[in-house]
Amino acid sequence: xxxxxxxxxxxxxxxxxxxxxxxxxxxxxxxxxxxxxxxxxxxxxxxxxxxxxxxxxxxxxxxxxxxxxxxxxxxxxxxxxxxxxxxxxxxxxxxxxxxxxxxxxxxxxxxxxxxxxxxxxxxxxxxxxxxxxxxxxxxxxxxxxxxxxxxxxxxxxxxxxxxxxxxxxxxxxxxxxxxxxxxxxxxxxxxxxxxxxxxxxxxxxxxxxxxxxxxxxxxxxxxxxxxxxxxxxxxxxxxxxxxxxxxxxxxxxxxxxxxxxxxxxxxxxxxxxxxxxxxxxxxxxxxxxxxxxxxxxxxxxxxxxxxxxxxxxxxxxxxxxxxxxxxxxxxxxxxxxxxxxxxxxxxxxxxxxxxxxxxxxxxxxxxxxxxxxxxxxxxxxxxxxxxxxxxxxxxxxxxxxxxxxxx
Ligand SMILES: Cc1cc2nc3c(=O)[nH]c(=O)nc-3n(C[C@H](O)[C@H](O)[C@H](O)COP(=O)(O)OP(=O)(O)OC[C@H]3O[C@@H](n4cnc5c(N)ncnc54)[C@H](O)[C@@H]3O)c2cc1C
Numbered sequence: 390x391x392x393x394x395x396x397x398x399x400x401x402x403x404x405x406x407x408x409x410x411x412x413x414x415x416x417x418x419x420x421x422x423x424x425x426x427x428x429x430x431x432x433x434x435x436x437x438x439x440x441x442x443x444x445x446x447x448x449x450x451x452x453x454x455x456x457x458x459x460x461x462x463x464x465x466x467x468x469x470x471x472x473x474x475x476x477x478x479x480x481x482x483x484x485x486x487x488x489x490x491x492x493x494x495x496x497x498x499x500x501x502x503x504x505x506x507x508x509x510x511x512x513x514x515x516x517x518x519x520x521x522x523x524x525x526x527x528x529x530x531x532x533x534x535x536x537x538x539x540x541x542x543x544x545x546x547x548x549x550x551x552x553x554x555x556x557x558x559x560x561x562x563x564x565x566x567x568x569x570x571x572x573x574x575x576x577x578x579x580x581x582x583x584x585x586x587x588x589x590x591x592x593x594x595x596x597x598x599x600x601x602x603x604x605x606x607x608x609x610x611x612x613x614x615x616x617x618x619x620x621x622x623x624x625x626x627x628x629x630x631x632x633x634x635x636x637x638x639x640x641x642x643x644x645x646x647x648x649x650x651x652x653x654x655x656x657x658x659x660x661x662x663x664x665x666x667x668x669x670x671x672x673x674x675x676x677x678x679x680x681x682x683x684x685x686x687x688x689x690x691x692x693x694x695x696x697x698x699x700x701x702x703x704x705x706x707x708x709x710x711x712x713x714x715x716x717x718x719x720x721x722x723x724x725x726x727x728x729x730x731x732x733x734x735x736x737x738x739x740x741x742x743x744x745x746x747x748x749x750x751x752x753x754x755x756x757x758x759x760x761x762x763x764x765x766x767x768x769x770x771x772x773x774x775x776x777x778x779x780x781x782x783x784x785x786x787x788x789x790x791x792x793x794x795x796x
Contacts, residue, residue, distance in 0.1 A: 395557070397533065399432045400729050402551060402560030404539050404573050406435030408453075408515060409690030409707035410566030411522035415466040416715040418529050423722040428531040429729070432558060434551070436538040439519040450592045450669055451515040452626045454480070454605065454618055454701035457790050459708040460511055468521045476517035478621040479508035482604040484658075487760065487769025491606065491658055495769030497776045497785075504786045512605075512618045512626065515704075539567070542576040549685050549730075562729035563686045564714075569676065571692035579678050579688070586673040586757065588613050589636045590698055591629040593668040594620065595648065598660030601625050606658050607699075609760035609769065614699045615654055624665060627651070628698055630757075636670050673697055677750055681739040685730035687714060694746045697753040700789075706746055714738045 401417060403410045414433050416422075422429065455463075463469040469477070486496035501508050526532045537553035542563070544550075549563035565573030574581060600623065607616040613630035620626055629651070631639065639647065644664040652662050676695040681688045690707030714735075721727050721734045759768045775781050 396550070396559045397432065397556065398430070398548075399533070399558060399560040400429040401562045401564065402432045402434065402549070402558055403564045403566050404434050404551070405565065405567030405571075405690075405692065406433050406438060406519065406523065406534070407566060407568055407690065407707075408518050408522070408704055409711055410435070410564070411519060411526060412462065412466055412468075412708065413564060413566065413689060413711045413715060414526055414532060415468065415522055416462075416711065417718065418526070418531055419466075423719045425722060425725070427725060429722070430531055430533075432533040432535055432560065433526065434535045434537055434539055434553060434558070436536070438534070438536050439516055439523050441520060441524065449514075449516045450594060450626070450666060452512050452618060452620070453515055453518075453704040454510055455513050455708070456510045456705050457506065457508070459705050462708050462712055463518070466522065467525060468518065471521040471525070472513065472517055475621050476514040477511050478513075478603075478619060479511045480603050480605050480619050481508055482602070483509055483607070484604060485607045485609075485772060486656075487609040487765060487772060490656060491608075494773045495766070497772040497782070499782075499786050499789070504783065504790070506790070508603075509605075509786075509790060512620060539572060542573060544577070544685060546684070560730075561685065562735075565686065565688040565692045566690050567692050569674070569691045569695045571688065573686070574678055574688060574692055577683070577686055579680055579683075581676050581678040583674060583676040586630075586675065586697060587633050588630050588673045588757075589633050589670040590673055591627070591631065591636065591639055591668050591670045593627045593664055594624045594666045595627055595651075596624050596663045596665050598662075599658075601659060606655065608655055609765065610654055611765060612761055613757070614760065615651070616699075616701075617655070617659065618701075625659065630673060630697070630699060633672070640668055640670060675750060675754060677747065681743055682732065682735035684732045687735050687738060689714060693742075694750060696746075696750050697757050699753055699757055702749050702753065706749060709745070710738075710742050713741050717741075 414431050481501045483499040484491040488495040541552040548559040551558040565571050601619040603619050605618050612632050615629040617625035648662040678693045681693050689710040696703050717738045
């Protein structure tokens, strides 16, 4: 690959304008970042930029349960206030159960009031977060938003050279934020450990007879967890992890039959359900990159790790990557001559994040395996036990709320 003399030169190039990539661009572009007189020149390459208005966007049912710490990061980036109540809805309780009723002996309930906080987090619409960040970045003189697809990457000692369809870019630091099928990871020859769960997650939005009461509901079924997350308009967002062999059948059911099946599986917690959107299935895969950084590159978010959605941690982990990478670069880039691609600085980011991510990936694996095993009933009793041991429950609640954001 040869990059012409007319190539655009940047300090930092972020490939991928998902939530993680755009949030990083925004944090690096804050006035006075690292105490610098001269702002960094930053590029973001994204092949599918968010539509400016949700009603103009193609149907995107993806929502994320963001922890208070992740929301704090969005606030730091100046983005939280841009999200209307319609697309960012706080939830106050979380009911998790395996057998019987959601308040029975095999159930665990987290309550914001019990933890002395206003909410346990918020359910946000992914496209709305991206649209808000994109709009902010488009107003910055230091940011180039490039609507292109990256085709090839070449490393040299001085820069990373990136070839898009119609533009060539050179950057002193290349950040791969291009999601689970990261081409940055592949082009840089970084190996990753991938394992399919042989499950798909089926997502849809549903209306319910009874109010969701700003609560998230999750039941561990014998072949995978099913969750309803509360949305601002009174509907709930469904994430139903199930064996891939059942996907065709679940997709083929009529809306009425599908809703009926779900009501039964969820012990009628919200009464009668009604499908208000089509159903979409996502394959569930675990993946972890062997390395996150090297000379002039770093991976963040799903490009570095992909986790089972059973505890809604994927985006939260990505946000924490962003916070730590921005923090390490912030400590280093005070002087005009400091190199953003310095491998020692990038390595500090990797050291702080890889272990934490591995722990969460392993925990999600373990929970998924345990609750779909013959020991599921014992695990369900364990939920009830944690529910009754107050200090332990408080510890779990604290961990869920803070440590996967900035912490
Ligand atoms: C069913 C389901 C439910 C989930 N629920 C939750 C939850 O409740 N809470 C939570 O925290 N997480 C949740 N997650 C995980 C969360 O959605 C992801 O972790 C998060 O969206 C990843 O963000 P990202 O920015 O790293 O990557 P992505 O969102 O995948 O963004 C990558 C971007 O890169 C762009 N791109 C890719 N290749 C190129 C290229 N060659 N050139 C240019 N651009 C490119 C893509 O267009 C895309 O916009 C869930 C996931 C699933 C599947």
